[in-house]
Amino acid sequence: MPRPVHFEVHAAEPARAIEFYARCFGWEFTPYGEAYWTIKTGPSDQPGIDGGLLPRRGPPPADMQPVNAYPCTIKVDSVDASVAQITAHGGTVAVPKMPIPGIGWLAYFKDTEGNIVGLMQDDRSAR
Numbered sequence: 001m002p003r004p005v006h007f008e009v010h011a012a013e014p015a016r017a018i019e020f021y022a023r024c025f026g027w028e029f030t031p032y033g034e035a036y037w038t039i040k041t042g043p044s045d046q047p048g049i050d051g052g053l054l055p056r057r058g059p060p061p062a063d064m065q066p067v068n069a070y071p072c073t074i075k076v077d078s079v080d081a082s083v084a085q086i087t088a089h090g091g092t093v094a095v096p097k098m099p100i101p102g103i104g105w106l107a108y109f110k111d112t113e114g115n116i117v118g119l120m121q122d123d124r125s126a127r
Contacts, residue, residue, distance in 0.1 A: 007051035007072045009039070011113040012060055014053055016090075020112045021053075024085045025074065029053065041074075048075070061114045071108065073118030079105045082119050086111075099126035 011017035018037065021027045028040040032052070039051040051072075061068075076082040079097045086109050087093070094116050095108035105121040 005049055007049060009051065009053045009111070009113070009115060010056040011053060011115075012056050013113070014055055016112050017053060020089050020091065023089050024082070024091070056113065061116075063114075069116055071116045071118050073106075073120050076119050076121055079107050079119050079121045083107060083109065101127055 009017060009021070014035075014037065018029045021039070022029065025041070029037040030040070032038050035055050037053045039053055041050050042048050074082075083093060083097070090112045092110045093107065094110050095106075097105050097107040100106050100120075102124055104123040104126050105119075107119045108116055109119065110116055
């Protein structure tokens with residue numbers, strides 16, 4: 001069956017978004033052409049996908065607008081530690097940490113560009 005193989009982050013200020021994701025998650029960015037950066041999110045021999053970053057081609061999402069997105073979720077060791085990093089670098093919590101029983105902990109945040117992204121911490125004891 002078809003699986004996602006790539007994601008893209010749209011940013012009003014690409015340099016600000018690159019700094020945010022590099023500091024919060026250690027992602028590596030490489031220029032590709034004039035206005036595009038490839039994103040390496042981890043070793044190629046581990047599960048996950050890589051992506052790209054480009055300038056936003058339209059207005060940013062409004063704060064009170066319903067979500068019209070296809071959010072990606074990042075696997076992290078600790079939702080709490082990740083939220084602390086995210087808020088320290090200009091992101092905000094969109095949906096607070098909540099249990100997904102038998103699976104782990106989930107939260108959503110907005111990056112510096114207003115994009116919604118998920119965080120997932122494995123923890124089968126989550127209730």
